[in-house]
Amino acid sequence: MPPLLKQALQLLEEHGCVRTRRDGMRYMTLHPEPENSDIATTTFYVPDPALTALWTRSDDPEVNHRLTIFLRTGGDGSWAGLWRDDNGQQRIVHPGSGSGSDMLCVLTDNVQDLLRLLAIGYDELCWPEQFQLTPEEVREKEYGDDDYPPPPLLLRAHIERTLGLSIPARASELVSDTESMETRESDDPFWNWLKRVGGE
Numbered sequence: 001m002p003p004l005l006k007q008a009l010q011l012l013e014e015h016g017c018v019r020t021r022r023d024g025m026r027y028m029t030l031h032p033e034p035e036n037s038d039i040a041t042t043t044f045y046v047p048d049p050a051l052t053a054l055w056t057r058s059d060d061p062e063v064n065h066r067l068t069i070f071l072r073t074g075g076d077g078s079w080a081g082l083w084r085d086d087n088g089q090q091r092i093v094h095p096g097s098g099s100g101s102d103m104l105c106v107l108t109d110n111v112q113d114l115l116r117l118l119a120i121g122y123d124e125l126c127w128p129e130q131f132q133l134t135p136e137e138v139r140e141k142e143y144g145d146d147d148y149p150p151p152p153l154l155l156r157a158h159i160e161r162t163l164g165l166s167i168p169a170r171a172s173e174l175v176s177d178t179e180s181m182e183t184r185e186s187d188d189p190f191w192n193w194l195k196r197v198g199g200e
Helices: 003-014 049-056 111-120 135-143 153-162 189-197
Strands: 018-020 026-028 067-072 079-084 090-095 104-108
Touching: 003 026, 003 111, 003 153, 049 067, 049 189, 090 111, 090 189, 104 111, 104 189, 111 153
Parallel strands: none
Antiparallel strands: 018 026, 067 079, 079 090, 090 104
8 A cells, every 4th residue: 555545544544534334344434523424425445356356357366466446436336446557657546337437547646646636525536527626516516405525624634734735626637537438449548458458
């Protein structure tokens, strides 16, 4: 696990962001407040190798060791994770659910930008059409009076004060290009790798 990601997760754990589902599975939200944990969609889970194998469609350990899925990005079943590319660089990638979001691409090139992306405050990171909007605009446009998590202030403070990084207003400032799994050809390296190892 990249040190910066581990540091951020330890901070969230120390401030009470770890929850337990009714089925006993533990997860971590970006919010320590109990009233907000029940409505937050973006959540961290312990990586499950079986989930990785579902995406790669491979039983080759050399293939599956390159992808670790751990971040739930949408209520539709979309995820993000760490992927080691052909040059050995670790990137953050997004394999959409296919039943809702079909975003399949490199999300950010490093953990710093993933943390900055999370700190913007979107409820779900699986909808690229929302990346041009601020979370406040998404809430007003699509949620109305329904619950929408507040900004993750604990993570924001850590990123700005401890790491000295800025947090943009919109995801489009960090994620310039996204790709759909339905696209026939792509320049995205993760899209191409996943299609290749899956035999498509």
